Amino acid sequence: MGNRKEILLTGAGGQGLILASIVLAEAAVNDNKNVVQTQSYGPEARGGASMAGVIIDVDTIDYPKVTKPSILLCMNETSFNKYLPKVDTDCTVFVDSTFVKGPFRDDYQIASFPITRTAREELGREVVANMLALGVINAATALIDRHIFRDSIFRLAPGGSGELNQKAFDAGYHLYEQGPEDGIGFSAQTIK
Amino acid sequence: MPETKPILMQGNEACAEGAINAGVRFFAGYPITPSTEVAELMAAKLPDIGGVFMQMEDEIASMAAVIGASIGGMRAITATSGPGFSLKQENLGFAIMAEIPCVVVNVQRMGPSTGVPTAPSQGDIMQTRWGTHGDHPIIVFSPASVYETYYLTIAAVNLSQKLRQPVVLLLDEVIGHMREKVLIPGGGRLIVEKASDKAPADWKPYDDKGVTPLVPFGFGRYYHVTGLYHDQYGFPTSDPRQVERALDRLHDKLKKYRDEIVLTNYIGHREPKVAIVAYGCTVRSARAVIKKAYWQNRLPVGLLSLQTIWPFPDREIKELAEKADVIIVPELNMGQLVGEVERCACGRAEVIPLNRYDGEMITPDQLVEKMGRWLS
Structure with missing residues (x-):
C-alpha cells in the first residue's frame, strides 16, 4: 500500500475545505490516479466543524474514508486540537498560523505557514486561502503534477475566479519556498 | 461510441446523470440533505433538454406530480431522504397499485425522524419494503459506488417502465456524497418509446394476460386509474376473484422477471x-x-x-x-x-x-x- 496517500483537510465551515478537497481529487483524476473524496460536516454552513478527506492511490480504493492520514491540514485551532492526536507521528501536518499558534510538539512533523494572512494581505481575498493551502501542500509533497493541478483549479473555481485562485495556488508554492514560520521537526527532506 | 475519459463524479450526480441518460425528463421534489444534489443537477439540466423540473411544496405533492407526469408519458423521478420518503409512502402505494412507472431515490440519513441529516445510515431497509401499506411488491436497488449508482439508476428507470412498477433507489449518505473516479460510457441517450404508436386495438390498461406498456393519457385510449382494486379496464371492483387475481398480477410480474431484477x-x-x-x-x-x-x-x-x-x-x-x-x-x-x-x-x-x-x-x-x- 506504499502508493496510497490519505489527505485530511480540516477547519471551519466556510473556509472552503470541501471545495479544496474536490479540486485536489479532480486534479488527481486528471493526473491518472484513482481517487475517492469524502466529507464530514455539520448542519451549519459556516462556523461549524468541517472535514474533507481525499484518498489517492494507483490501486482501486475500497474503504472510502481516511483512516491513516499521510497529510493533515489544520485551518483552525479546534481542528488542530481534534485531529493531531488522531494521526501518526510520521504524518505531515500543515497548520495555518493565522489561527493556530505554536510552539508545537516536536514529536510530530508540523509545519506552520501564515496561509489565511497571506491570502488576505497579498491577494486581497481571504476566501482563496484554501487554494493557497493546496499550493503549500503540493509544493511540499509533489502529490500532483503542478500544471494539471492549476488547470483543475481554473476549471472548478466559481464564476470567473479561476485566475485569482491559480495565483493563490502559486502563492502557496512561494510561501513553502520561504520555509515554515514555525514548527520544530520540519524540513523539506522529512516530507514523504 | 465517443471516447470516454475518466472524470470525478459524486454519487448523487451519477444518479442525476444516469436518470437523464435513461430518458428521464421530469423531476419533482423537495430538497433535503443528503439528496439535494440530485435535485440541483436536475434543475440545472432538465430545462435545456426539453424536460421539466418542479420544486413542489412538499414530498407528498412531489410524489403525486411524478405519478401524474408518468401517466402523461414522461419518464419521471424524485429524490429525497428518510423524512421525505416517509411522506411519499401513500402515493408510492398508489403508483404500485395503479402500475405507474416511477423511480424514487432515497439517500438515507440517520433516523428516526430528522435524525442527523449529514450522517450515513442504512435504517430504511425495512421501510422501503413495507413503508406503504398492503401486501405490495417493490424493487429496491442499493449501489456501493458512484459507477454503480449510475448504472443502477438506468436499470431502475428501465425496469420501472418495462414492468410498470415503482423502483426505489436506496443510497446512503456515503455513496450519495462521495466523489470518485468513474468512466461513464458515452453514446446516445435512450429513446423514449411512445407506447401509443404500437398498442394493439384490443389494448387494456391492466390486461389479464400480463403487463402491457402504458399508453399515456391524451394518446387516444380511455381508461380509469385508481388505487382501488380494479378490473382489466381500471374500473373498481370488489369481486373476490378479481381482487385475488389483481394482487397476484402485481407479484407475478416481479417473479417472471426475477433474474433481471435480482x-x-x-x-x-x-x-x-x-x-x-x-x-x-x-x-x-x-x-x-x-x-x-x-x-x-x-x-x-x-x-x-x-x-x-x-x-x-x-x-x-x-x-x-x-x-x-x-x-x-x-x-x-x-x-x-x-x-x-x-x-x-x-x-x-x-x-x-x-x-x-x-x-x-x-x-x-x-x-x-x-x-x-x-x-x-
Missing part, C-alpha cells in the same frame, strides 16, 4: 468458510477485508454484495449458506436485512450481525475483528 456480485473463495453479505457503502469496507484475506492470503472467505435488496436475493443466500459455515451481515442499523439472511440460511450457516448506528461507517478493522478466528 442483481448480486460475489468475490472470494469458491468454498468459503466465512462469508460477508453486504450492501451499500458497507460493501466498501467488506471488499477491503476480503481482497486482502482472499487475494493476498488465500483464506477461505468471500463477499456477496447485494445490488438488489428487494425482492430479497433468497436463492443466492441459500446457495451461500450451503457452502459457508458462517455469514456475517454488517449493517448501519440495529439489524434489518440480517433477519432475511437468517430466514434464507435456514440454519445451514450461522448468521452473525455486525451493527453500527453512531453515524459512522463500519470500518474494515471492525469486520476483521468480527471475523477474528477465521482470518488466522
Whole structure:
C-alpha cells in the first residue's frame, strides 16, 4: 500500500475545505490516479466543524474514508486540537498560523505557514486561502503534477475566479519556498 | 461510441446523470440533505433538454406530480431522504397499485425522524419494503459506488417502465456524497418509446394476460386509474376473484422477471468458510477485508454484495449458506436485512450481525475483528 496517500483537510465551515478537497481529487483524476473524496460536516454552513478527506492511490480504493492520514491540514485551532492526536507521528501536518499558534510538539512533523494572512494581505481575498493551502501542500509533497493541478483549479473555481485562485495556488508554492514560520521537526527532506 | 475519459463524479450526480441518460425528463421534489444534489443537477439540466423540473411544496405533492407526469408519458423521478420518503409512502402505494412507472431515490440519513441529516445510515431497509401499506411488491436497488449508482439508476428507470412498477433507489449518505473516479460510457441517450404508436386495438390498461406498456393519457385510449382494486379496464371492483387475481398480477410480474431484477456480485473463495453479505457503502469496507484475506492470503472467505435488496436475493443466500459455515451481515442499523439472511440460511450457516448506528461507517478493522478466528 506504499502508493496510497490519505489527505485530511480540516477547519471551519466556510473556509472552503470541501471545495479544496474536490479540486485536489479532480486534479488527481486528471493526473491518472484513482481517487475517492469524502466529507464530514455539520448542519451549519459556516462556523461549524468541517472535514474533507481525499484518498489517492494507483490501486482501486475500497474503504472510502481516511483512516491513516499521510497529510493533515489544520485551518483552525479546534481542528488542530481534534485531529493531531488522531494521526501518526510520521504524518505531515500543515497548520495555518493565522489561527493556530505554536510552539508545537516536536514529536510530530508540523509545519506552520501564515496561509489565511497571506491570502488576505497579498491577494486581497481571504476566501482563496484554501487554494493557497493546496499550493503549500503540493509544493511540499509533489502529490500532483503542478500544471494539471492549476488547470483543475481554473476549471472548478466559481464564476470567473479561476485566475485569482491559480495565483493563490502559486502563492502557496512561494510561501513553502520561504520555509515554515514555525514548527520544530520540519524540513523539506522529512516530507514523504 | 465517443471516447470516454475518466472524470470525478459524486454519487448523487451519477444518479442525476444516469436518470437523464435513461430518458428521464421530469423531476419533482423537495430538497433535503443528503439528496439535494440530485435535485440541483436536475434543475440545472432538465430545462435545456426539453424536460421539466418542479420544486413542489412538499414530498407528498412531489410524489403525486411524478405519478401524474408518468401517466402523461414522461419518464419521471424524485429524490429525497428518510423524512421525505416517509411522506411519499401513500402515493408510492398508489403508483404500485395503479402500475405507474416511477423511480424514487432515497439517500438515507440517520433516523428516526430528522435524525442527523449529514450522517450515513442504512435504517430504511425495512421501510422501503413495507413503508406503504398492503401486501405490495417493490424493487429496491442499493449501489456501493458512484459507477454503480449510475448504472443502477438506468436499470431502475428501465425496469420501472418495462414492468410498470415503482423502483426505489436506496443510497446512503456515503455513496450519495462521495466523489470518485468513474468512466461513464458515452453514446446516445435512450429513446423514449411512445407506447401509443404500437398498442394493439384490443389494448387494456391492466390486461389479464400480463403487463402491457402504458399508453399515456391524451394518446387516444380511455381508461380509469385508481388505487382501488380494479378490473382489466381500471374500473373498481370488489369481486373476490378479481381482487385475488389483481394482487397476484402485481407479484407475478416481479417473479417472471426475477433474474433481471435480482442483481448480486460475489468475490472470494469458491468454498468459503466465512462469508460477508453486504450492501451499500458497507460493501466498501467488506471488499477491503476480503481482497486482502482472499487475494493476498488465500483464506477461505468471500463477499456477496447485494445490488438488489428487494425482492430479497433468497436463492443466492441459500446457495451461500450451503457452502459457508458462517455469514456475517454488517449493517448501519440495529439489524434489518440480517433477519432475511437468517430466514434464507435456514440454519445451514450461522448468521452473525455486525451493527453500527453512531453515524459512522463500519470500518474494515471492525469486520476483521468480527471475523477474528477465521482470518488466522
